[in-house]
Amino acid sequence: MLHLLVEARDEGEPVRSTVTSVALVLVDANDHKPLFHQDVYTLTTAEDTPPETTLLTISAQDEDWSPENTHLDYAIVGGNEEKRFCLEVKKIPFENQMKNVGRLVLCNALDRETTEYYELTVSVSDRGTPPLNSSSIIKVTVTDCNDNAPVFSSAEYHAEVSESSQIGTSLVHISALDPDLGVNGLVHYEIISGNSKGHLKLDPQSGILMVNQSLDYEEHLRYILTIRATDGGQASENQNMAFAVIFVNVLDENDNTPFFMFPSVTCSVLENLPAFTHTCSVHAVDKDSGPYGLLTYSILSSCFMDYGSGSPERKEAFAIDALTGDIHTRQTFDYERESEYCFVVEAKDKGDKSATVRVQVAIKGVDEFSPIFTQKQYHFLLPENPNTGKTVGFVMAMDHDGGVDGMGTFVLFFFYL
Numbered sequence: 003m004l005h006l007l008v009e010a011r012d013e014g015e016p017v018r019s020t021v022t023s024v025a026l027v028l029v030d031a032n033d034h035k036p037l038f039h040q041d042v043y044t045l046t047t048a049e050d051t052p053p054e055t056t057l058l059t060i061s062a063q064d065e066d067w068s069p070e071n072t073h074l075d076y077a078i079v080g081g082n083e084e085k086r087f088c089l090e091v092k093k094i095p096f097e098n099q100m101k102n103v104g105r106l107v108l109c110n111a112l113d114r115e116t117t118e119y120y121e122l123t124v125s126v127s128d129r130g131t132p133p134l135n136s137s138s139i140i141k142v143t144v145t146d147c148n149d150n151a152p153v154f155s156s157a158e159y160h161a162e163v164s165e166s167s168q169i170g171t172s173l174v175h176i177s178a179l180d181p182d183l184g185v186n187g188l189v190h191y192e193i194i195s196g197n198s199k200g201h202l203k204l205d206p207q208s209g210i211l212m213v214n215q216s217l218d219y220e221e222h223l224r225y226i227l228t229i230r231a232t233d234g235g236q237a238s239e240n241q242n243m244a245f246a247v248i249f250v251n252v253l254d255e256n257d258n259t260p261f262f263m264f265p266s267v268t269c270s271v272l273e274n275l276p277a278f279t280h281t282c283s284v285h286a287v288d289k290d291s292g293p294y295g296l297l298t299y300s301i302l303s304s305c306f307m308d309y310g311s312g313s314p315e316r317k318e319a320f321a322i323d324a325l326t327g328d329i330h331t332r333q334t335f336d337y338e339r340e341s342e343y344c345f346v347v348e349a350k351d352k353g354d355k356s357a358t359v360r361v362q363v364a365i366k367g368v369d370e371f372s373p374i375f376t377q378k379q380y381h382f383l384l385p386e387n388p389n390t391g392k393t394v395g396f397v398m399a400m401d402h403d404g405g406v407d408g409m410g411t412f413v414l415f416f417f418y419l
Contacts, residue, residue, distance in 0.1 A: 032130025034065035036074050038138040045140070049114040050147040057087075058106040058140065062126040071130040076104030079137065080123030086110050087142075089124060106140060114144045115181040124319040148186040151242035152178035152231040160250045161211065166255045173202070176209040178231035178244055189231050198226040202250065204229065217252055220291045225250040254292030256353030263287050266360040269329070273337040273365055281320065284327045286349035286357055297349045299327045305344035305360055319343055320363065329361065337367035 004026035011019040038060060045058050064072045078089045088109040093100045104124065120142040127135035152175065161174040180187040191209045193202070202225060203214035211227075227248040234241040262284065269282030288295045299322050320343065322329050327349070343363040350356040382395035 025330065032066055032068075032069075032071040032128065032132070032134060034133035034135050036062040036064040036072075036128050037128045038062045038124075038126060041138055043138065043140045044143075046143045047108070047112070048145045048146055048147050049112040050149060051108055051112060053108050053111055055108045056105050057108055057142070059103055060106065060124065060138070060140075061101070061103040062136070064128055065131065066128070068130075071128050073129045074102045075127050075129070076102070077125050078122055079125045081121045084110070084117065086112060086117075087122060088118070104152045108371055112144050114146050114148075114183070115150065118144045118201075120144070146183040146186055148182055148234045148240050148242060150180055150182050150233075152180040152189045152233050153246040154178045154231065154244055154246040157246055159246065160402070161250045162253055163213065163217065163250060164253045164255055165217045166257065167213050167217060169213050169215065171213045173211045173213065173250060174248060176204075176229060176246060176248065178209070180233045180244075182233065186234055187272065189233055192230050192231045192232070194228050196225055201225070202227065211248060211250075219252045219254040220258075220289055223250075223252050223254075223291070244288075246248065249284075254290060254294055256290060256294040256351060256355060257275045258289040259355045260286045260288040260297055260349045260351055260357045262349070262357055262359040263361070266362060267366070270364040270366050271331060271335065272334045273367055275331065275334065277331055277333050281331060281363060282327045282361075283329060284322075284347050284349075284361065286327070286359070288349075288351050288355075288366075290351065293352050295351065297327075297351055298324050300324060300348050300350070302346045302348045305346060305362075321344065322347060323344050329363075335365045337365045341365045341367070 006024040006026065007021055008024050009019050009021045011017055038064070043058060043060060047055075047057055051057075060076070062074055062076075064074060066072050076089050076091050078087060086109060088107045089106055090105045091102050092105055094103055095101070095201060104126070106122075106124075120140075122140040122142065123137055124140055125135050125137045127133050155178070156176075157409050159176055163171065163173050176191065178189050178191070180189055189209075190206050191204050192206060193204050199215070199222075201213070201215045201217060201222065202211060204211050204227075209231075225248075227250065229246045229248055231244045231246070232241050233243075267282065267284055271279060271281045284299065286297055286299075288297055301320065301322050318332055319335075320329055321332050327347075329347075342365065345361055345363075346358050347361050348356050348358050376398045380397050389393070
């Protein structure tokens with residue numbers, strides 16, 4: 003406001019005048035728009051920054067001086083579609099007066115894996131008539147933190163491996179993904195249970211499971227491995243983990259040959275017994291425990307080249323149970339015709355590995371015949387005074403039994419007429 007004194011004079015003699023005061027009030031025109039101090043603001047914040055954190059304070063300058071022309075309002079007008087940020091207006095003392103500034107505040111949690119960069123457009127406007135405004139850009143870069151755990155492509159994996167596989171053979175490739183950046187996204191794999199003897203090995207970087215030692219189906223036919231995937235690097239204190247299971251079935255190979263405990267077996271059977279009488283059993287051992295450990299028994303041939311020549315029934319005198327190895331007769335035997343049989347039994351596994359054993363069967367006789375004298379009566383002449391020990395005559399008896407059953411003993415009976 004200007005205060006003026008105005009004098010009015012006339013042209014008379016003497017000159018007469020009068021004085022009055024004039025007050026001039028200057029009205030501010032809104033001829034300056036507010037301007038930010040920077041055209042572009044740049045800031046970096048971690049994705050785990052808690053909400054309600056003030057990220058940046060911005061301000062603008064307006065060259066006008068009236069209150070309405072210098073009262074500034076701030077707003078985010080672009081780039082905030084996810085509603086992550088808020089712009090709060092706050093009065094602060096500035097040059098002996100209160101001035102509005104804008105505070106960029108994090109309203110909702112950030113996630114770098116969803117959005118790692120924001121470009122916000124902020125505006126400032128006065129309250130003049132008409133109101134004037136300007137804008138600036140705030141560039142926000144979101145940095146990574148280890149806020150994601152690895153995720154396996156499957157909760158469980160299955161693999162098969164032959165027991166004859168070479169060391170270093172690859173079995174299965176497991177994979178866990180971590181969307182974090184850098185070291186936070188690096189995954190380290192390890193077996194934490196199920197591999198106490200170290201037969202298998204898991205590459206810590208690639209996740210490839212491989213054979214580490216010779217496998218034996220008969221010793222260990224299945225492995226159940228618990229796998230742990232860890233992120234953040236081995237030296238990091240902030241690590242996330244995930245777990246999976248690998249089932250590894252060992253496939254049997256025919257790596258063992260069957261064998262009999264003894265090279266030969268001796269057994270016997272009484273004559274006159276009916277066909278299909280059990281005689282004895284043979285048993286071979288095969289250390290394979292899978293299908294290759296199942297044996298089949300068969301009678302191959304006789305022990306001798308001339309066995310059964312001219313006697314067809316001798317070739318099929320015995321039969322063997324293919325699964326149990328039990329040997330039984332296929333006919334009734336007569337000790338007096340044949341007292342011994344010998345044949346070769348073979349035990350064969352599913353992989354055509356085999357072993358043989360020699361089986362000798364003795365036919366035992368039974369006392370089925372009575373001895374018969376060659377004559378009904380014998381007549382001998384005895385001298386009146388024979389010498390002691392003098393032979394008077396001979397008697398003879400026959401017994402159709404063989405062996406000891408056919409051996410006779412003579413007893414002398416005296417009859418006086």
